[in-house]
Structures are given as structure tokens and as C-alpha cells.
Amino acid sequence: MREFTVPALATEPQTGGLADTVFDRADADPRQVVMARKDASGAWRDVTAAEFRDQVLALAKGLLAEGVRFGDRVAIMSRTRYEWTLFDFALWSVGAQPVPVYPTSSAEQVHWMLHDAEVSAAVVEHEEHAMTVGSVVDRLPRLKRLWQLDADAEGALAAAGAHIHDDVVHRHRLALTPDTPATVLYTSGTTGRPKGCVLTHGNFMAECDNLVRRYEALFPSGGGGQASTLLFLPLAHVFGRMIEVGAVRAGVRLGHQPNMTAAALLPDLETFRPTFLLAVPYIFERIFHTARRRAEAEGRLEPFDKAVDVAVRYAEAMEDRAFGTGRGPSPALRMQHRFFDKAVYSRLRAALGGRCRYAVSGGSAMERRLGLFYDGAGIRVFEGYGLTETTAAATANPPEQTRFGTVGVPVPGTTVHIAEDGEVWLRGGQVFAGYLGDARATAEVLHNGWLATGDLGSLDEDGYLTITGRKKDVLVTSGGKTVSPTVLEDRVRAHPLVAQCVVVGNDRPYVAALVTLDEDAVHHWLTMRNKPLLGPAELVRDPDLEAEVRRAVVAANTQVSQAESIRTFRILGSRFTEEDGLLTPSLKLRRKAVEKAYAVEIDALYQR
Template sequence: MREITVPPVVVAAPVGGLADAVFHHAQEDPGRVVLGRKSDGVWADVTSAEFAAEVLALAKGLLAQGVRFGERVAVMSRTRYEWTLFDFALWAIGAQPVPVYPTSSVEQVHWILQDSDCTACVVEDEDQAMTVGSVIERLPHLRRLWQLDAGAVDALVADGRGVAEDLVHRHRAAVTPDAVATVIYTSGTTGRPKGCVLTHGNFMYEADTMVARWESVFQAGPGEQPSTLLFLPLAHVFGRMVEVAAVRARVKLGHQPVLAAAELLPDLAAFRPTFVLGVPYVFEKVFAAARRKAEAEGRTGPFDRAVETAVRYAEAREQKAFGTGPGPSAGLRMEHQLFERLVYGKVREAMGGRVRHAMSGGSAMSRRLGLFFDGAGITVFEGYGLTESCAAATANPPGATKYGTVGRPIPGSTVHIAEDGEVWLHGDHVFSGYLNDPRSTEAVLRDGWLATGDLGRLDEDGYLTITGRKKEILVTSNGKSVSPTALEERVRSHPLVAQCVLVGNDRPYVAALLTLDMEGIAHWLSMRGRPQLPAAHLVHDPDLTAEVRRAVVAANTLVSQAEAIRTFRVLAEQFTEERGLLTPSLKLKRRAIEKAYAQEVAALYQP
């Protein structure tokens, strides 16, 4: 199949903007809890009426401070309640928030603020204020700098007390679906970030489509209010789409700024969301933690049997959904029920106990991991999208999830596979172009079609599988083309491996650089009665090397001998964003990694 179109389930909004939902909900159901706000370790409820009042008060303050319709205001912060508050206050007056990753370098901050011509900037803390301050002389149009941790919201609210509420509502009434809502800069594995211009209509269509088609996710069971804990960065389009969809669907929304399991899991337990939206890393960490706990308690055998049962159970249900099997047998159902109490319930409890659905994007999730969670009672809908497509462009539909794929086009859109295998997208969620960059816009937007740069294939049911990036294909010196993604993901699925990057361009064979998962390593050492050692002391450890080699051998079963990983090197350091080796969305910067480890790469090809 080369192309598939899925009919729409919603009508594109003819009028209005994103902030309208806040005020409509406050009028229709003022007492409904729509947000959770954490203060001093305690979660407090925020109602529709309370949130609308806060948005209105902040919008008045922004007007008092000179922010005008159509102006851009940078927001540089981790994921927190105040970011959502600023987003909707800025949208209420027709201004355009420009997200900036809090880990951005000085030059990245300067480029984004200069290219987007921001007139004001919101930062989280003093360090970020100093970052902006260091380039402020090169930003002649930047007039205001507010710091959240220094009382920015209270100060702005105080400034706006003399502004008439009607002035905000007149600004809001002037916002139309084709008005620019935000400019999100691509994290970019190469070159300068480009500003993706996304409209209010893009976000409303995307969010409303997701809520309507994935109704089972955005609703809860009897007596429960749907809720989600947002731990994705709001500087990323996925996080912003979650924010917008939650507000429009009246889903209780909480914020968690730290993705690390030690910080995230306690908040999941306290907030108890009914669904989560994350990246495969989160689900991998939950699974790995559960298995380490089972191993520490001497229950590795039962846990592994529970995993096998969950995978077989989910596969049987998948086959039934697609008409290729009868579903789980009576024996398999009994076996599955046994492990429900022993294993699956505990896995769900680690995520708060109420999660039954999840959405995953950003990178590929292994089919086996998705099947396990499904068998454990959490259906993970894997999807695919870009900043340019306003987050999800495809996703697995309810009742017909095909693990190992990123699903079908979202309703109202089309996926086309070009002759060279590139994925093209069309629909009301596709962006209008790059800010100040017509040449780059022309390169990816062709008669309304978005050329993604990703390679993929559609199966007979119209489900998309992403096979790699056009720019990331390795070509060995003997002319063999290798897509690195599947191999890297398979190696990385081993509990001792944190990261994997393949090399081999213009070289005789494919090799790999690996980094260690130190939580997994600590557990591995403990279970063997060995002392805890830093990574630098373990990279040449023969037992560890043998474990990692097994992961590489297993990955090589996916490909031909010519495409297989011939040799590898375990590194003592992680690929990090701070070192310039990862994008803020955790994608590998391959060229930067090869340059940083040029000696190690060369050694992989020594005779």
C-alpha cells in the first residue's frame, strides 16, 4: 500500500482560538476540577472557574506590561503549572508563546529569541535569567524578562489590576483559527533550529481529533475523573498537544518537571492518573524497575513467566482483533489471571494504580514491550509525528492496536509513501511553514504535503512502520545501505545498555558505540555479590562484555550478515544533551557523537 486516507471525526473550528475553551468551561461547569497543582509536596485541585480567573488576571498583567496582539514571548522553563498558565494567558490576548528548552545553550537561546523577534521572555530560575541576560544586549527588541521563581506571576497580576477585563476578551475575540498560536523550534540533530509556525487551528484540530477518536483514553471509568500527569517537556510539541487536549477535554492535568524514575514514580503514585503520555524511555524504565525488584526478591522465574504470558495473551487478542485468530485460549486466560495478582497489578500500581491507557511517541517502542504492557492491563497506543505535524500524525486506533507499528493516519489526514520510501503527510494538523525561512519551507511543503524526511512502509491494513531517517542511512564501503534504528533499539532494550549508536559510513562493516545503564549495572553487580564500581572500571570487564555481546547477537538476528554489527565498544560516559550529543528530545546527534569519539570509532576498524 502506498497511500491511505482516514475520514475526519471532527470539523475544523471555523472561529476562535485556544484560550476560548478556558472561559467556556468556567461558564458551563465552574466547579469542575481541571488541574492539579503541587505545592510543598502536596497536590491541590484547581477548578475551571479558578483557572479562568488566573488566566484572566495574568492576561491583564501582560497587557499592562506592554505585550501586544501578535507579539512573541519566549517561555524557558521545565514542565510546571505556570507554563500552562502563561500559554493560555498569552493566547487570550493574541500573543504567541515561543518555547525554549531550559537546557539550551547561550547561543541557542540567542538564536531563538533573535529569529522569533521576542519582545519579552519568561524564565524559571536565576540561572536561566543569567543565560538570557548574557545575550540581552544582542536582542534590541527584548523589553521584558520575568522569572517564575522570583514571583513573576504575582507581580504581573498586581500590574494588571487596573486593566479592564473586557480588554482581554476583545483581544481574545480577535483570535482566529488561522492566527499563529506558537513558534516551536525543532531541536535539530544538525544545523540551527528552525521555527515551526503552528496556528490555533492546527492545535484545535489535532487535539479535538485525538480526544474524539481516542475517547477511551480521555475518559475514565465510572466514578473516576479522567486525569493525566504531564512529564513531557512543554518545550516539545508532544507536551504542548497534551496540555491543549487536556484543557479542551476537561481532563485533570498535573505537571511533573523531572523525567527520572526516582522523581516521576512517587508523583505518579500520588497523582494517580487514569492515562499517561510518554516516550518509550518511561515504559522501559517502569519495566526494568519491576524486573529488578523481582530479581532482588528471588522471583525472577515467576516474573519472566508472567512476561511471556502477558505477551502471548496480548498477541492472541491482537490476532482476534484482526481476524487471524480466536483470541486467548481458556488455559492462557487462567494463566493470565494467576499473574494478574502476582505481577500485573503491581506494575500498574507503580504507575499510580489507575492507569489503563497510555500513548507513546518520540521514538520507536519495541513490539515486545508494548505487548507486555497490554497483557498487564495498560494499552499503549504508539504513534508518530513531528513538530511540523503538530505532534501525532499517526497512532494505533482503539480496539485495533498493532504493536511494532505507529498505527494509521489520524482521522482527517493522509499518509503517502513516496517512491524513495519517504513518508509524506497531509491534513489540517500540518504546519504553515518555517519562520523567516522560505527556502526550508519549500523543501518540505509541496502542494500542502509535508515531506517528513522519515522512511517508512504501509502494510495491507494501512498501518505505518517507520524504518529510519533518509539522512541517517549508513552506506558501508561495499555499498550496503543500513538503517540503524531497529538495530539500535534492539540493543538498547537490554537492561544493561543505556544508549547505542551505529557507525559504518564509508567503512567495511557496521560497528556500534554503547553506553551503560548505571541503574541496571548497580543491580547486576549487587546480584553477583560484586562491589559497586563506576562505569570507567567496567568497560573492559569480561563478564559485562559477554552480557552486552549477547544483546548485540540478539539484535543481529533482525538483519542480514552484511547489515549486522560486527564489533562494538562500551563507553564510560553517557551521550548527554549537556555534551552536545543529544537533542533536548533525547535524539542522537550522530555526527557530533562520531566526532567526539573519533579515536574510539577508528579503533573499531583496526586490523
């Protein structure tokens, strides 16, 4: 199949902007809980629709008092926290455009984005961020204001705007239309300098409203209780931003968690008790591998692995039944599944708060077997696909017919087209307006309403999309063999000891790989085998560890032809990080930077 369309479910608004929902919801039901915010003691305190509206209004008046005007761009540099959402809706209330900046951005990255977007003001989380902005402020002549969240920017602005009448904010808000730019979101910059994607209020409306209508399981509109989610994805990324907007528009109780480490996240999941989660595959992988290591440490590895196998087979049988190709789990399999549900799966669900039954995964590919395991364990993970340029999801697996290992069908109102060269093209109301101040780059990807994504993929007979790689990442060996590295890298990374994998081989005689290790997994692996805790130099030469990684490579090679397979690999002593310029803030690999940094190691792979 070359093209597949799913009709829109939501009516396209002709007037208004994103902030209207805050005021409309408060007018309709002022006592409805819309947020949860941690108090000084660390306990979650519910925020009603009326309270949130009043906070947004007070902050909006303060922004006007401090000189922010309709159409101005204001940078936000912070981790994910309640105040970010508050500032977003306050800025939208006065017609301004937030410009998200990753909190880990360097001074030069901050300078580029703030200069390119011509921001007039900035919101930072703490003093270190303020110093980062301050180090480049002399090269930002348009920047006039700087507020710091940890220095009570919210309270100071509310006080500054106390004399302004509410109607002044409403006049600004009512001047917005769906075509008005809502934000400038910068791409991850895997292949060069980040580009500013201009996303309109209408882009977010088309994206979020269609998803909410389609995914009743996540956003129940009946009497099944209020949906809730704990947002820990970075709000500087389009995925987190879409969830923020979607939660407000759908009436979901939204909490914020700035720290994605297990030590911080798991206790908050237990107390917040979300009904659904949104994460990248890395998070789901970490949860699974942590549970498996714990089982091994407790001497329960064999029953745990058996439980995993039962969950996968059970989910596969349910998948077959959903697509009419099977009768579902056998009585024996159902009995095994019921036993392990009490012994194993319930513990996993309890770690996520006990109420979570659904999750959404995006940002990169999730291994099919991992998705099946979670489904068999009672948590259905909807894998999807999208870009910053599509306001997040363009495709997603439907609740009633999830096809694991794919990124699903087009979300309502979207068309997916596969070009002659295999490139995925997209069209829909969520497709962006263009790159800020870069007509040439815009013309390269937008063609009569179609977005050329740069990703390669295929559609099956039911319209499910599978992403096979990036056009720019495709390798061509010296023998002329074309290789998409993504399939190999994802399969190698599925091994619990492997953190990252980069496949190389462009203009080389064969394909090879660089592999980094997961420190926690390796520590556990050494402990369970009574091995000394080796340093990086000794560790990468350990023959048993090399044999484990080789198993991962062999497993990956079963997915491709012999000519495309990894012939040799090198285990590196340290991981690729954002700090050394080898990862983007959204944890995507900067391939050219990796190849340059490890040129000696790569050359050595071809001198054997």
C-alpha cells in the same frame, strides 16, 4: 500500500482561538475541575474551570499592562509546571505567541531562538535561567521584559493589570482566527541549527479535537468519571504541548510534574492517580527494567520473567483475535494470566497510581515485545508517530485494533503517503504553516500541502505505518550496502544494560556500533553477581559484561541480513549527554557530533 487516509471526525472551526475553551468551559460549568496544582505542603489542590479562567484573565491583563501586544512573541524557559500552562493560555488570550525554550538550553542556544523569533519578553523559571538570558541580553535588542516564576511573576503581573477592564482582553481574544500563529516551536536540531516551526491555533484544534473524538477510551465523554493525566513531558516539546492543549479542550484534569526521575515521579503518580499517561519509550523501558531488577533483588526473577512471558503471549492472542486471525487466549493461558495479574501485574499498575489503564508513547520507536507486555499487564500503550511540524501525532494505534510494533494508522483527518524512495509524506489540518523566516527550508519540506518528513517507512495492507529510519541517517558501506541504523540501534537498546547505541559504517567495509551503559542497571548487575563495583575504565573491559552486550548485538543482527549486521562494537565509559552536545534537549542523538567526538574509537573498530 502506498497511501492511506482516515476521514476527519471533528468539524474544522472557522473562528476563534485556543483560549476560548478556557472561557467557554467556565461559563458552561464553573465548578468543573480542570487542573490540579500542588500547594505549599505538596498536596494536590483541584482548580475549577472558574478559578483557572480568573487566573488566566488576571495574567492576561498583566501582560497587556506590561506592554505585550497582539502578535508579540514571548519566550518561556522552564520545566513542566502549572504556571507554564497558565502563561500559555494568558498569552493566547491577548493574541501573543509563546516561544518554548528547553530549560537545559545553553546561552548560545537561548540567544539563537530568542533572536530568531524576535521575542519582546521572556518568562524564566528561576534565577539561573535569568542569568542565562542575562548573559546574552546585550545581543537581544528587542527583548524588553523578563519575568521569573520563582519570584512570583504570576502575582506581580496580576497586580500590574488589576486596573485593566476584562473587555480589553476579550477584544484581543475575539480577534483571533484558526489561521493565527499560536506558537513558534523549535525543532530538536539533530542535523543543524534548530528551525522555528510556526504552528497555528487551527493546527492545534485539528490535532487535539480529532484525537479526542477518536480516543474515547482516554477521553470518556459519558458517565464513566473524569479522565486525568499527570504531565511530566517537557512543555518545550510538541508532544507535551499538544497534551496540554488537548487536556484543556477535552476537560481532562491536568497535573504537572517537573521532575522525571523515578524518586520524584512515582510518589506523584501514586497521589495524583492518573487514568492515562503520556511518555516516551525510554520511560516505559525504565519502569520495566526497574521492576525486573527489584524482582531479581528479591529472589523473584524466575516468576517475574514467567509473568512477562505470559503477559506477552496473552496480549498477542488478544491482538490476533482483534484482527480476526485467532480465537484469543486459551483457557490455560487465561488461568495463568489471572494468577500473575494478582501476583505481578497489579503491582505495576499500583506503582502508576492504580487507575491507569492507557498510555500513549511517542518520540521514538517502542519495541513490540515491551508494548505487548504492558498490554498483557493491563495497560494498553498506544504508540504513535509525528513531528514538531505536524503538531505531534500524525498516526496512532486505534484502541480497538492495536498492532504492536507499528505506529498505527493516520489520525482522523490525515493522509499518509509513501513516496517512491520510501519517504513518509503527510497531509492534514495539523501540518504546520512553515519555518519562521526560512522560505527555503519550508519549500524543501512542504509540497502542495504535503509534508516530506525525512523519515522512511512502509504501510501494511490495513494502513498501519512502520517507521524504518531517517533518510539522512541511512548508511552506505564501502561495498555499496545500504543500511538503516534505527532497527539495529533500537534492538540493541532493548537489553537492560544498554543505555544508548550508535551504529556506524558509512563508507566503511562493514557496520559497527558504539554502546553506552545504564549505570543503575550495571550497578545492579554487578551486585547480583558479587562483582566489585568497577570504575568505567575497568568496567568496559569486563569480559562478562562484554558478553552480555554481545548478546544484545547478536539479537539485533537477527533482524537484518548478514551484510547489514553489526560486526564489532565498542563499549564506552560514559553516556552521551546533552551537556557534551551529543544529545538534543529531546534526547535525540546528534550523530555527526557523536562520530566527531569518538572518531578515534570508531577508527579503532576498523583496524582489527
